[in-house]
Amino acid sequence: MITVALAKGGLLKDSVRRFAAAGLDFSSLLDPVNRQLRVESACGSARALLVRNADVPVYVAYGQAQLGVVGYDVLREHALPVAQLVDLGFGGCRMSVAVKASSGYRQAVDLPAHCRVASKFTRCAQEYFAALDLPVELIHLAGSVELGPITGMSEAIVDLVATGRTLEENGLIAIEDLFHSTARLVGHPLSMRLDHGPLQALVDRLAALSATPAAAAIPTAPTPVPAAAVAT
């Protein structure tokens, strides 16, 4: 049975909708009275695990779920060995460097060396500032990172920005983007290699439904295999 790890929160509705279009109905996860963390699809041929965002690649990397849907930001931050299969296109946002609007910094390189940068995504931030050759002191926060510059604990933050409204309402501005993130369909590499068809067929259906059909069905041009080649 195919198991899919789906992230709670903003991506859930679109994920359920996309899987429904591909033939697997997990809509019971959207029922506000549902408290089950593992549900079967309406057809009974697959099941979904409802997990936190950052746990999706963990369940997939350990092979407990063959497929998962999670933001590219989470994949970059946790760097677990999962196969990136399809860019699903929804859940778009930017990973940005933001500062106090009144600070006068207008690009990341304006920040003073060894300044403090608060983030939930410290690995992404570390890689970005290392590439800029700008030494910074990273502070890991679990949420509400906008408070870093407001309280004076940090000069800047690295965080996800969707509409920019939270930044604006807290007197911050985004000055540079690290990358653009969208929801990705990820897979357990070994399960994909051991698959005899059904898993790849589901991936193909999801790819065909996506705005950027990166892994859309490529004609496999099945060459007829002569009996002599198969007989051993």
Next chain:
Amino acid sequence: MALQPAAGARDLNPQQVDGNRTLVSELAKVYRLWGYEEVAPPTIERLETLQAGGGIDGRELVRLATEEALGLRPEMTASIARAAGTRMAGRSRPLRLWYTGPIYRCRQADGGSTSGGQQIVEELQSGVELLGGASAADDSELLRLLLACLRSLGLGQKHHTQLLLGHHGVLAALLEQVPAEQRTAARQALTGFDFLAIAALPLPEAQRQGLQRLMRLRGEPAAVLYQLEQLLGPCALLGNLATTVNTLASTAAAQGVGLSFDPSFQPHFALYDGLVLKVVCRGTDTAPVEIASGGRYDALVGRFCGLVGKATAAGMGFSFAVEPIRDLLEATVRAGLGSHRVQGPILVAYGQLSQLPQALDQLEALHRQGQAAELLSRPCASAAEAEQQAIRRSCSSTLWIA
């Protein structure tokens, strides 16, 4: 004071130790039948040896705080290749060697996130190395030995056993068609099963689609080799592979072991430069269980040979991960895959402390008969109480001295 073992380290109970020993001895029996001799590579090696010429990421090595750059072995092939090229250089080839013992690897919890901790993982391995032969016959011997081991362990259709094969040379030949500057990225994307990375490669559409088709190419070996011949043209490499596959196809089928050739498959460690393999089972859980892996590593052997031996250096091997197999076979092992764990010992019990010498004499008399027996460490009031103690201690029966 810490009461638990360090993260990743194993603290095994008697049943687990017994299970491991049963499996290791079953495998050793098969290795010996095939003419393999036991070696015991060192647990501690120079980091330069352990990194296997760059095949193993230094971050996965457990380093020791010593003056010399030393570490704990993350696998045993590099140590055996070193010994074969130096201490055993004068022995006639091929060398057929087997080993068993723990290996140690460093793992970053959470894939290396700055917030994750470092774990040292200890695993018990058992494996073989065939050194000095580079013919298709050696590849076939190793694969048939692997199947014989699986048969001896009772792993087949019931456990959905799959033997996944790949070949370093085939992948390299396929990547020849990609411009040199994109080859490393294309290889990484193919072996990492990263469709999106392939889509992002700056290649002409036809080449990109070719790579996407390649990533989907896997399955029954003869059919896949036929497809590869259409792509690469007839060549000796594919011919040898077909011969190797032919020598194991019917045996694998008879044992219920599925065979699959996957040109984009490469194992975790980049030690290998020829045929590569992995055995995967499925238990009651959804996740596949990797129980064995290996491959051909001629260049690694060459690193430890003199200039004269370099040209003919060859080696191939595989290792079993014993503990995942033990978990998979738990029920079978309990029923006695081996023959040495049939019943519990006899409990020797006595009513008075003055009867202790007599009880010890009886205990040793049982031992002399080859019967396992243990002593009740304090006198007990009655034979009935002794029976109760025997049940509590999983003993088969009681010898009551009154």
